[in-house]
Structure formats: C-alpha cells, structure tokens
Amino acid sequence: MNRILKHHLFWPIAVLAALLLFNFLYSSDFFRIGMRGGRLFGSLIDILNFGAPLILVAIGMTLVIAAKGIDLSVGSVVAISGAMACLTISKGTGGDSLALVLTAAGAALGLSLLLGLWNGFLVAGAGIQPIIATLILMVAGRGIAQLITDGQIITVNSPKYQYIGSGALAGLPFSIFIVLALFLLASLLTRKTALGLFIESVGVSPRASRLAGIRSGWVIAAVYVFCGFCAGIAGLILSSNVASADGNNAGQWYELDAILAVVIGGTSLNGGRFYLTGTVIGALIIQTLTTTIYMTGVPPTITLVVKAFVVLAVCLIQSETFRQALVQRWKTRRYPAEREVARHV
Amino acid sequence: MAEREPILEMKGICKEFPGVAALTNVNFRLFPGEVHALMGENGAGKSTLIKVLTGVYSITRGTVTLEGRTHEVRSPLEAQQAGISTVYQEVNLCPNLSVAENIFIGREPRRLGRIRWKEMNARAKVLLKERLHLDIDVTLPLEHYSVAIQQLVAIARALNVEAKVLILDEPTSSLDQSEVQQLFGIMRKLKGEGLAILFVTHFLDQVYEISDRITILRNGEFVGEYPAAELPRIELVSRMIGKALHLLEEMPKAPASAKSGAETVAEAKGLGRKGAIEPFDLRIGQGEVVGLAGLLGSGRTEVARLFFGADRPDSGKLTFRGKGGGTRGIQSPRQALDNGIAFCPENRKTEGIIDDLTVRENIVLALQAHRGWFRTISRKRQEEIADEYIRKLNINPPNPEHLVKNLSGGNQQKVILARWLLTQPKLLILDEPTRGIDIGAKAEIQKLVLQLAGEGMSVLFVSSELEEVLRVSDRIAVLRDRRVVKEIADQNISQQHVMQAIAGV
Structure with missing residues (x-):
C-alpha cells in the first residue's frame, strides 16, 4: 500500500480518476461510447481527440524542463506550423493530392525544427536564460504566423489534410495514433538509449555534466529541437481539425497548459528526473477539466x-x-x- | 615603531557556531597609520574575524575596543558609522549606476528630498582626485571602467564614511601587476594620512611589500603577531601550516624509481590563461604521480583544469599521448575523456556529483558519455559495474540505487573516482580529492593513488595538505602567485624544500 502511495504516478492517476468520477456522477452518459458512421464517439473519445495537441506539446516540454529549461514559444510554433501547412496547401495546385499534403506537412515540420534549433541556439550557444530566450520566439512567433497567413485566416479544403486532425483509423481518431507514435518514440529515445540519462544529468547540473564528458550544449539544443518538432505536429493536428489556420489564436496559452501538465505529471521545474507517462496523464487531466467545465454549464465568463x-x-x-x-x-x-x-x- | 595606543584592539575573541568553535582566544591589534596583514590558511578564521569586526556576527566571548571605548556593533551599518569600512573581495557595487552614485548611494546630498546631482558629482570628483589620485569622469556608469578602478571606487565609497579603520579583504585577487601597484600606492598614501588598514591576501609577495605587521591565525586560533620585517617568509609559511621546520619528521617517500625517465604521457608547453595562471611547462610521465603544491589561490586548481580542458588556455599547447598512441591537443572535457584523461574537480558538490541521480547513474556517466548516446550500457551491465565498484572502493551504503546526494563527502568522492576509473584513464587528475572527508577515507584514497600509479596510471595530484602531496608524489611542482616556480624531484622531496619554494626563499 505504501509503495503504491509513494509511486510517482499515484496522485496524477488519483486526480484523473476523481475528475472522471465526478463526470460520471454528474452525467451518466459521460462514459457512453457509441458507434456512428464507422467511428467511435463519446466524451472520452473527444477528450483524447481534443487533448492530442496538448499531449504532444507537453511531451516535448517535459524533456525541455528535465534539462532545466522551459519553452514558452510552443504556442507560437503551433500557430506557425499550422499556418505554414495551410498556406502550402492553399497555394498548391491539385487541391487534394497526397503529395501536396505531404509537402505541406514537411514544410511545416521543417520550419518547426528550425524554430526549435533557434531556441536551442539561444539557450545553449548564446547562454541566454531559457525563459527569456523562448519568450523572444513566443512574441515574435505570433508575428511570423500572421506574416505567413497575411493577417487572414486561411481556410483549406483538402480532405486528405483534414484526415490528420479529424480522420478515423480503426474507429479511433487518427490523432490518437500520432500521439501514441510520438510517445513511443520519446520513450524509446530516452529510456532505451542514454539520452534520458544525459538529459537528467544536464538538468541536475550542467557544469558537472560537462566535466563528466557530456556535451551539455548539444543535449540542451536537442531537447529544444525535439520540443519544436512536437509543437509542429500539434500545429498540424490543430489546423487540420478546423481546416484553417489562424495565426493570431491557434495554440494560444498552450505553453502554460503544457507546463502545467508536466508539473502535474511529477516532473520538477528544477530539472532532472522526468516522467513522460506522468505528463500524458497531466495533459489528460487538463483536457478532462476543460471538457467538464463546458459540460457542467459553467458560464463562459x-x-x-x-x-x-x-x-x-x-x-x-x-x-x-x-x-x-x-x-x-x-x-x-x-x-x-x-x-x-x-x-x- | 613606537608603542602607541592601538585604534582597535580585540582580546580573547571566541566565536562558536553550533558544534564548532570558529575562533578561540584570538587577539588582534591595529594601530593608526599601519597596514596589518591577517594571514592564515583556508578555514583559519580570517573571514570570521572580519565578520565579527563588521557586525555580521556577534562574539561569544572577548572584548573589542575601538579608540579606547568598547565597540559593540550589531550590524554592518553600525560598524560603518563607528568608522570601520570594508571592501570585500568581489566588488559589490552597482555596475549600471554612475561612479558618483556608487560612492554616495544611500547618502546622497539632498535638498527638499531631491538629490543635488551637481554637488554629488563635484564631491565625488574631489574625493577621488585628492585621496586616490584618480581623475575620471564620475558621471559615467561604473561598468565603463576596469575592475581595478572599480576596486578603487569601492575604497572611495568606504572612505567617504568617516573611516578610521579600512578592511581590505583580498582586494588584489582580480587585479594584474600594475593595478596592484596602483592600489598599493594608494594604500601607502592612506596609511600616511593615519588610516589603519587591515589587509587580507593569499599572495605572500604582496604581504611583504605592503604590510608593517602580520597576525597569523590557524584553525581559529591565534598563532602570533609579528612585525613583518622580523618574520622570515619560511617562518610565516610554517606557522600558517602549523609545523615548525626543525620538528618535521621525514616522511617515508613514495617509492623512488626510474619513473621520471619514463615515457611522457602529457606535456604542457607555455600553457597559460590570463588572470588564472602564468604560462608554464609541465611534463607527466607514465606511472608517475606529479603533485602540485602551493598556497590557496596560487594557481594549483587552474593548472589541473587546463590539463583536462575544463578551461580554455589562451597561450601555449598541451599534448597528450592518447589511447591511440599519437599525440594530440586537448580542447574540451569531452576530448580529454575520449583521450583517456580523468578529472575529479575540487568542487565536488557543484562540479563533481550529479546529486539528484543515483550512485549507479553517477558511476556510469563518463563511460556512457564516451560511448555516445546510442551505444547504451544495458541496465544489467550498469548494475554489475556499480556493484563491482561499490565493492572495490568500499562505497557506503552499498546500494547502487541510493541518491548520491545522500552519501557522505568521502563516499561521494569515491563515486566520482569510480566514474573515472571505469573509463580506464591514462592520466588521472585529482584536485583536492580528500578535502572535507574523514581520516579513514582519506587514507584509502591515498593508497588507491599509489596503487594505480603502480599499475602504470599517471596521476596529477593537487592538495592543500602538504603532507599528503609529499606522501604520494614522485615529483612536485610548486606554485606561487599563479606561477609554477619550481619542480622538485625524487631525492629532493622534503617538506622543507617544498615550503621554501612556496615561500620563495
């Protein structure tokens, strides 16, 4: 019993369970999952589907925080990535060809990686404090996204692109599979290779890690690049889900929700030990909470x-x-x- | 010097912290118009004494009299008002404020609540010019000027209060030679004006250049007060370290051998770093233990760090006969690691252990870094390694999943040693490997060093404990004032020789 209480996942799971229980008591329909048009639907499915972008961003954020950093620019990167993808599709010919959608996704993710690299360079190369370094892109990123969309909301009409965020595979939203794939990738990279150890070591003490022979700068740069990549995918899902890109509002407050998810998941803001599973549960708690608030009819104000x-x-x-x-x-x-x-x- | 009334007299000062006596029966006298050097090794109680004087600490027992009156201060502000001004080692002024603002901060000349800028600037200018011979634009921000000027501004600020006693705590540690001379010129002038100056430094040359009188502390105890002219350097050093020279027993020497003729493993030629260590040459042969001796701040650690690539040199070259056989330069810790150099840094807590990780993770860290992130050491192998080294080095508690921050200092040191021994280095650099650890662990580490050297590993051994350096070293490089001043080999290794070299006689 004591071991269960002490486990790092105990409290996150307990909170999530309590939230779900509340929902069940409030509305017994909450757990009902139906089948319509070959796909499952219901509140739980919605939480997973709408929570997908947040989970992705939070996974990236976990590694950044583990390396004693923070990335405030994820929300802006989400917007930039969505804008880039939608722009490519709206400018392209052949409307709904697979090649065009792949080009769009490639361009958006390439740009996201570059933005992550920029953050990594500012923090590891130029030695700027993470909160300031990423604040730059957080603010400037909104401008970049507006620049890409020319201040308009770009709407696209491409069923293939929309599949990313609202398609279904084996009855489940496709975005869930993306999240699953990325979660597995992050877990494998950090737990099956020595990257996790290096990230934790650098997060606890960059100086001591450097003197132990770890290239601290590269490790730090790498986590920001990965975080940018995660935010980029989240941007694709989000813009694809609504079939449009809004440079101004897409991904707003994502950085805060992501940081919250990481902390609820048990990773300390001081860096060091990180828990990817905890982060996923943390993100689910936040998404469930949002759904609950809407469902119980709390006034929007x-x-x-x-x-x-x-x-x-x-x-x-x-x-x-x-x-x-x-x-x-x-x-x-x-x-x-x-x-x-x-x-x- | 005629016996005048001391301006400041401390008698039988005791200061106890819970469980520790920091000062025991310390006497200290300061006369007007003298420079008095306070000397002692690290932890001797110099800082505590100064903090007692400046009202940071209260005293447990003893009396302090200033100008014949009992001096009881409860805060640095009260001490200042009583006429005791202090300039600390790090300049603690505001670099973004103007020189004049820095001098007058908190005491700006005002009228109706408004600062009278013109008067303040004019007074700052006069103060600097007349008392410190410094003619600078006082309206520029402080950061505009060199560290030396900043130090002088700090002194000016201290003088601005009606100072009778000026305490300079390591004022020269970040100054170069000509800047030191500039500072000394000013100290002489102030001395001539009747100010009493208490001077703390680690540089022996400077002590003899400027001081009239020396008080020595050791382990919180008063050793003695001497006129500088009557205390030979060698005496000063032996009293600081606590061994009279004639009483020294000969240490059993490290097994002398043909080691000095052995193949060179690492060689520094003209290696140096501005502000840290003057260019030096040093060769380390295979299986040789080279000790670095010198007082604190003499540049021992800096030499060790340059050998590991922890700091970048700005002159000279370091070549290392790496694992591949060829020689190559060392630019970064990673290169050092890949070439077979290991380094246990002086500052174990902040630069050695990764305190929130486990013993196992700390041990495999360097080897894993060497292999790269992809060629992972399997969990099972990690556990085998950890168990092996826990047994070999006698790490306690013998639990590889224990967080390393919960271990004692000595066991943490062993974990770092294990980390590096695992990489099978050709050169092991140990900077203060036994600081702050108990006698038993100390002896174990010394034994280990000798054993490793016997197996053909080269060792660069840095320690502030002279006996320890003597015990393990085949050859000793002596440092003084950031210079390698002498190398003492085999049969000449004796405490007397080394201490003479440290003192520079």
Whole structure:
C-alpha cells in the first residue's frame, strides 16, 4: 500500500480518476461510447481527440524542463506550423493530392525544427536564460504566423489534410495514433538509449555534466529541437481539425497548459528526473477539466476562474508539505482544548 | 615603531557556531597609520574575524575596543558609522549606476528630498582626485571602467564614511601587476594620512611589500603577531601550516624509481590563461604521480583544469599521448575523456556529483558519455559495474540505487573516482580529492593513488595538505602567485624544500 502511495504516478492517476468520477456522477452518459458512421464517439473519445495537441506539446516540454529549461514559444510554433501547412496547401495546385499534403506537412515540420534549433541556439550557444530566450520566439512567433497567413485566416479544403486532425483509423481518431507514435518514440529515445540519462544529468547540473564528458550544449539544443518538432505536429493536428489556420489564436496559452501538465505529471521545474507517462496523464487531466467545465454549464465568463481553482487544488494535493499539514490538523481535530492548553504551557 | 595606543584592539575573541568553535582566544591589534596583514590558511578564521569586526556576527566571548571605548556593533551599518569600512573581495557595487552614485548611494546630498546631482558629482570628483589620485569622469556608469578602478571606487565609497579603520579583504585577487601597484600606492598614501588598514591576501609577495605587521591565525586560533620585517617568509609559511621546520619528521617517500625517465604521457608547453595562471611547462610521465603544491589561490586548481580542458588556455599547447598512441591537443572535457584523461574537480558538490541521480547513474556517466548516446550500457551491465565498484572502493551504503546526494563527502568522492576509473584513464587528475572527508577515507584514497600509479596510471595530484602531496608524489611542482616556480624531484622531496619554494626563499 505504501509503495503504491509513494509511486510517482499515484496522485496524477488519483486526480484523473476523481475528475472522471465526478463526470460520471454528474452525467451518466459521460462514459457512453457509441458507434456512428464507422467511428467511435463519446466524451472520452473527444477528450483524447481534443487533448492530442496538448499531449504532444507537453511531451516535448517535459524533456525541455528535465534539462532545466522551459519553452514558452510552443504556442507560437503551433500557430506557425499550422499556418505554414495551410498556406502550402492553399497555394498548391491539385487541391487534394497526397503529395501536396505531404509537402505541406514537411514544410511545416521543417520550419518547426528550425524554430526549435533557434531556441536551442539561444539557450545553449548564446547562454541566454531559457525563459527569456523562448519568450523572444513566443512574441515574435505570433508575428511570423500572421506574416505567413497575411493577417487572414486561411481556410483549406483538402480532405486528405483534414484526415490528420479529424480522420478515423480503426474507429479511433487518427490523432490518437500520432500521439501514441510520438510517445513511443520519446520513450524509446530516452529510456532505451542514454539520452534520458544525459538529459537528467544536464538538468541536475550542467557544469558537472560537462566535466563528466557530456556535451551539455548539444543535449540542451536537442531537447529544444525535439520540443519544436512536437509543437509542429500539434500545429498540424490543430489546423487540420478546423481546416484553417489562424495565426493570431491557434495554440494560444498552450505553453502554460503544457507546463502545467508536466508539473502535474511529477516532473520538477528544477530539472532532472522526468516522467513522460506522468505528463500524458497531466495533459489528460487538463483536457478532462476543460471538457467538464463546458459540460457542467459553467458560464463562459468564469470558466478560467473555475479552472484555476481546480488546478490549485490539484497542486495542493500533490504537495507533500500540504498533505502533512492537513493530516496533522485532521489528527488533532477532536482536541481543541489540548491546543488551547499547549498554548499556555 | 613606537608603542602607541592601538585604534582597535580585540582580546580573547571566541566565536562558536553550533558544534564548532570558529575562533578561540584570538587577539588582534591595529594601530593608526599601519597596514596589518591577517594571514592564515583556508578555514583559519580570517573571514570570521572580519565578520565579527563588521557586525555580521556577534562574539561569544572577548572584548573589542575601538579608540579606547568598547565597540559593540550589531550590524554592518553600525560598524560603518563607528568608522570601520570594508571592501570585500568581489566588488559589490552597482555596475549600471554612475561612479558618483556608487560612492554616495544611500547618502546622497539632498535638498527638499531631491538629490543635488551637481554637488554629488563635484564631491565625488574631489574625493577621488585628492585621496586616490584618480581623475575620471564620475558621471559615467561604473561598468565603463576596469575592475581595478572599480576596486578603487569601492575604497572611495568606504572612505567617504568617516573611516578610521579600512578592511581590505583580498582586494588584489582580480587585479594584474600594475593595478596592484596602483592600489598599493594608494594604500601607502592612506596609511600616511593615519588610516589603519587591515589587509587580507593569499599572495605572500604582496604581504611583504605592503604590510608593517602580520597576525597569523590557524584553525581559529591565534598563532602570533609579528612585525613583518622580523618574520622570515619560511617562518610565516610554517606557522600558517602549523609545523615548525626543525620538528618535521621525514616522511617515508613514495617509492623512488626510474619513473621520471619514463615515457611522457602529457606535456604542457607555455600553457597559460590570463588572470588564472602564468604560462608554464609541465611534463607527466607514465606511472608517475606529479603533485602540485602551493598556497590557496596560487594557481594549483587552474593548472589541473587546463590539463583536462575544463578551461580554455589562451597561450601555449598541451599534448597528450592518447589511447591511440599519437599525440594530440586537448580542447574540451569531452576530448580529454575520449583521450583517456580523468578529472575529479575540487568542487565536488557543484562540479563533481550529479546529486539528484543515483550512485549507479553517477558511476556510469563518463563511460556512457564516451560511448555516445546510442551505444547504451544495458541496465544489467550498469548494475554489475556499480556493484563491482561499490565493492572495490568500499562505497557506503552499498546500494547502487541510493541518491548520491545522500552519501557522505568521502563516499561521494569515491563515486566520482569510480566514474573515472571505469573509463580506464591514462592520466588521472585529482584536485583536492580528500578535502572535507574523514581520516579513514582519506587514507584509502591515498593508497588507491599509489596503487594505480603502480599499475602504470599517471596521476596529477593537487592538495592543500602538504603532507599528503609529499606522501604520494614522485615529483612536485610548486606554485606561487599563479606561477609554477619550481619542480622538485625524487631525492629532493622534503617538506622543507617544498615550503621554501612556496615561500620563495
């Protein structure tokens, strides 16, 4: 029992379960999964489908945070990637050819990798603090996305492109398979090779790692490139889902939700140990919360406040200090007099 | 010097921290118009004494009198108001403010709440010119000027308060030769004006150049107070280290051998780095233990770091006969690692261990870095390696999954040693491998060094404990004031020789 309580996934899973339970009590339809037109649908499927971009971004963010960094530019990269893909398709001839869609995705991901490299260069090469270095692209990135879309919302009419974000494979949204593939890729890269060890080592102490022979700079650059790549794919899914690119609003606040997902998942903002599975659960918690808020009919004007309160509660539950304080109070609840006496002793 | 009234007198000062006595019965006197050097090895209690004077620490026992009155200060501000000004090692001014602002910060001349800029600038200018012979534009930001000028501005700020006692804590550590002379000129002038100056430095040459009187501390205890002219350097060093020369017993020497004639493994030619170490030559043969001796700040660590490529040299060349056989230069830690050089840094906590990782991960780190990220050492192999080295080096607790930050200093050091021994280096660089660890672990590490050298590994051994360097080294390079001043080999290795070289006589 104690081992289960101490496991790093215990609290994230417990919170997710509590949220799902609440939804079940609120509406028994929540868990119903139906079949329509050869694909599954239902609230749970929606959470997975709409949560896909966030999970992707959060996976990239996990590695960046593990290396003692942070990437605030992911939201902007999401927008740029979507804009780039939609622009390529709208300018291209042959409307719905597979080649065009692949070119568009390639261009968008290539650009995302480049943006990640830029972040990596600023942090590892130029030695700028991560929060500032990526803030530059966070702000400038919105401008770049607007530049690509020429300030308009580009809509595309390409069923093949739309498949990325809203297609179905074996009855499940295609985006789920993308997430699964990327999660496996990240897990294999970090746990089956020594990359994970290097990232954690650099995250704990870049100086000591360098003196142990690790090329700290390259490791740091690599995680930003990977994070850019993840944000790029998220951008594809997001823009494909709505068949349009909005340079101004796409991927807004993603950086904050992603950081939150990473922290809820158990990875410390101080760098070092990271938990990819925890991050995925963290992202699912955030997505479930968003869905719950919409479903329970909280007025749109105060949804953010409600979300903030739930997030605060989640963070408090995860805090060891807070739990101990709570337990302490609970244990002494029946003896108010004792406390009164203790004060005078 | 005629016996005048000391301006400052400290008697029987004791300062205890929970569980440790930092100062025990320390006496200190400071006369007006003198420069008084406070000497002692690292941890001797110099900083504690200064902090007592400046009101950072309270004293447990003892009395301090300033100008015949009991001096009790509870804060640095009170100390300043009483006339004790301090200039710390790192210039702690605001580089983005003007020179005048830095001098007057917190005491700006005001009228109706507004700062009178013209008056402030004029007064700053006069202060710098008349007292420090420094004619500079005081309206420019401080960062515009060199570190030496900044140091002088810090002194000017200290003088601006009605100072009677000026404390200079390692003021010369970031200055070059001519800048030091400029500072000394000013110290002489201030001395002539009757100011009492307390001077802390690690540079012996500077002590003898400027001081009138020397007080020596060792392990928090008062050793003595001497006129500088009557204390030979060799005496000064032996009193700081705590061994009278004639009482030294001969150490059993490291097994002398034909090692000095052995094949060269690493050779530095004119290797140097500005501000850290003057260009030096040093050769290390196969199976040879080369010790680096010298006082703190003499450049020992800097030499070690250059050999590993941890810092970039700006002159000279380092060649290494690598694992492949050919010679090559070393530019970075990674290159050093790939060529078979290992380095246990002086600062174990921040540069050695990765404290949030396990013992196993810390041990395999360098070998894994050498193999690259793709050729992973399997988990099973990692565990075998960790178990093997835990047993070999007697690491305690013998649990490879323990976080390394929870180990004692000595065991952390062994983990780092294990990390490097695993890479089977040809040259092992140990910078203060036994600092802060208990006697037993110390002896184990020394034994290990000798054993490894016996097996043909070359070792560069740095330690502030002279006895230890003497015990393990075949050859000793002595450093003083950031220069390699002497090499002492085989039969000439004795504490006396080395101490003479350290003192420069």
